[in-house]
Amino acid sequence: MKTLSSLKVLVVEDEALVSMLVEDMLTDLGCAIVGPAAEIEEALRLAGSADIDAALLDVNLGGRPIFPVADALKARGVPFAFASGYGEAGLSDEHRGAAVLQKPFREADLRRVLEGLVGETA
Amino acid sequence: MAGVLADSEARDSDAPDAGLSPAALERALAEEIRRSDTLARVTEAVASSTDIDTCVQVVIDGAREISGAAFGAFFYNQLEPDGESYALYRLSGAAPEAFADFPRVRKTALFAPTFENTGVVRSDDITQDPRYGLNAPREGMPEGHLPVRSYLALPVATRRGEVLGGLFFGHPLPGRFTARDETLLVGLGGQVAATIESIRLTAGAMAELTERRRAEERLKFALDAGGMGSWDLDVATHAYEASDLCKRNYGRAPEEPFTFADLIATLHPDDRPRVLAAIDSAIRDGADYDVEYRVVLPSGELRWLHARGRAAQTADDGGARRLAGVSLDITDRKRADERQKLLVNELNHRVKNSLATVQSIAAQTLRSSASPEFFREAFETRLIALSQTHDLLTRESWAGASLREVFDVELRAMAGEDRVTFAYEADVRLNPKAAVALGMGIHELATNAVKYGALSVPGGGVDVTWTVEEDILRMVWAERGGPPVTPPARRGFGARLLERGLAAELSGGVELNYDAEGLVCQMALPLRALEP
Numbered sequence: 001m002k003t004l005s006s007l008k009v010l011v012v013e014d015e016a017l018v019s020m021l022v023e024d025m026l027t028d029l030g031c032a033i034v035g036p037a038a039e040i041e042e043a044l045r046l047a048g049s050a051d052i053d054a055a056l057l058d059v060n061l062g063g064r065p066i067f068p069v070a071d072a073l074k075a076r077g078v079p080f081a082f083a084s085g086y087g088e089a090g091l092s093d094e095h096r097g098a099a100v101l102q103k104p105f106r107e108a109d110l111r112r113v114l115e116g117l118v119g120e121t122a
Numbered sequence: 123m124a125g126v127l128a129d130s131e132a133r134d135s136d137a138p139d140a141g142l143s144p145a146a147l148e149r150a151l152a153e154e155i156r157r158s159d160t161l162a163r164v165t166e167a168v169a170s171s172t173d174i175d176t177c178v179q180v181v182i183d184g185a186r187e188i189s190g191a192a193f194g195a196f197f198y199n200q201l202e203p204d205g206e207s208y209a210l211y212r213l214s215g216a217a218p219e220a221f222a223d224f225p226r227v228r229k230t231a232l233f234a235p236t237f238e239n240t241g242v243v244r245s246d247d248i249t250q251d252p253r254y255g256l257n258a259p260r261e262g263m264p265e266g267h268l269p270v271r272s273y274l275a276l277p278v279a280t281r282r283g284e285v286l287g288g289l290f291f292g293h294p295l296p297g298r299f300t301a302r303d304e305t306l307l308v309g310l311g312g313q314v315a316a317t318i319e320s321i322r323l324t325a326g327a328m329a330e331l332t333e334r335r336r337a338e339e340r341l342k343f344a345l346d347a348g349g350m351g352s353w354d355l356d357v358a359t360h361a362y363e364a365s366d367l368c369k370r371n372y373g374r375a376p377e378e379p380f381t382f383a384d385l386i387a388t389l390h391p392d393d394r395p396r397v398l399a400a401i402d403s404a405i406r407d408g409a410d411y412d413v414e415y416r417v418v419l420p421s422g423e424l425r426w427l428h429a430r431g432r433a434a435q436t437a438d439d440g441g442a443r444r445l446a447g448v449s450l451d452i453t454d455r456k457r458a459d460e461r462q463k464l465l466v467n468e469l470n471h472r473v474k475n476s477l478a479t480v481q482s483i484a485a486q487t488l489r490s491s492a493s494p495e496f497f498r499e500a501f502e503t504r505l506i507a508l509s510q511t512h513d514l515l516t517r518e519s520w521a522g523a524s525l526r527e528v529f530d531v532e533l534r535a536m537a538g539e540d541r542v543t544f545a546y547e548a549d550v551r552l553n554p555k556a557a558v559a560l561g562m563g564i565h566e567l568a569t570n571a572v573k574y575g576a577l578s579v580p581g582g583g584v585d586v587t588w589t590v591e592e593d594i595l596r597m598v599w600a601e602r603g604g605p606p607v608t609p610p611a612r613r614g615f616g617a618r619l620l621e622r623g624l625a626a627e628l629s630g631g632v633e634l635n636y637d638a639e640g641l642v643c644q645m646a647l648p649l650r651a652l653e654p
Contacts, residue, residue, distance in 0.1 A: 015627060
């Protein structure tokens, strides 16, 4: 089984409480948190230049879709998963099929998805 | 035409050339020519008459002219309400008043042959006829009747034998009607029957046409009122007929041509195969054609249509000859459906996000709780704080709320609520997300103040002030008069939410200062993250 220890995960989430929950879960899993970013501009900046191994992206960032950030990560070859209250239905066509965490999710769900992401690039 | 009493000399014989003088022969010939002319004129007039009144009048006037009858009448073969007398229809040679005062014609022995179409009755003197005067109570002509001796009655019947009525002619002198008169008048009677029948048929056809036109108008009205266009497709030729409204559904003016090929081209490319398959199925299997699809109008506008139809007229191979139906613009309904779907999706998203928020509150309250009792108390008050902000937003249809309103709902019913003072120039509008986040932060500040801070002692209070400068909201929560403050050994949920969570979510800065005289929380938040 892949280890998530010291995996650097970019968190993009615009709701403070949800963001805190995800940070706690990631910390419990032994990951290092990059961000969290609550705005598209900050998220794009981190996605384009920060030292990251994976990313967890809230689909809707204050009414703005996250997809440009996903595209930037894709271009860099950084694996990512979406977290959304909409589930897979909230994804744009070109991102359909990407890993999705339906909110609310358990720590075990997050671990499974992250392991899947890391496995992809291994 | 006034009553013309014909020259009686010509009436003495049926054969004008039987041993007469040349002068008499000449007169007879002239008379015969005159009668032929009259007959031709009357025949022409009868044939060209378009209503029964005119036709009958022309005939009885003409027949009198030809036969020299003093009176002529047409009785309609239609019983009066009394059930036994016939209705006088037209009269010639006497004023209608002459008939007004005495009883109507009944189907007596004398009149029966006429109304039963069994033959012509011609009598030189009707008063001598064996059938005359048999009927009680009158036994003859009623008193005041037109003086009739010469009598000629003939049925007017269609070729199928339907008796339309009878023509009656009379003269006060006996022996006036010849066999020749009878022949001519029987011929005229035949023409009258044919003309009446034709007028009736025409009237029937006209009535049917009028009724069909009315039905068509009703249908058109219903279609128009329902916004429905109607159409008709010839399966073999693909000839397509569309009503004005149908054309309008496809973005065409009534005078513009609109072919089946135009229709196909107007269909949205993604919907085209589905529509064509539905048309095929309706033609081949007789399935109901019932399909909703998008069209791209020549203007580029996208509309939704609903078309329904059915195959009509089966062809020899069992398929349909025509496909006909209606089409309706359902764009408004479709947009409402889409809005509805969007709203339901959005609601689901919000509920799921709220559940994640509650999950977070539970997880973090649990982390910082010493005992289950403490957890329950803290978790419930946080849940209710969140719920109160939701209530506030729901009252404003989730359009937003003001900063002061958020303070008010979060402080409501808290101990020392009245010891919180406010100083600001203008209230600040908050979007729902900022209202929820600030509501939670304010709840944490207030709870802490009531438990450990300035609101935990009678003399303490909180001063809330804010200003807006250069699109940044600067807010200060300053506690005073409380117990001496010492920074906590471990940052709890409230401090983390304010300093990390809120600051990140609202793209600003939040600072907690544990001043000796009281806790001070300073926020600097950009309006762009707050405003609706």
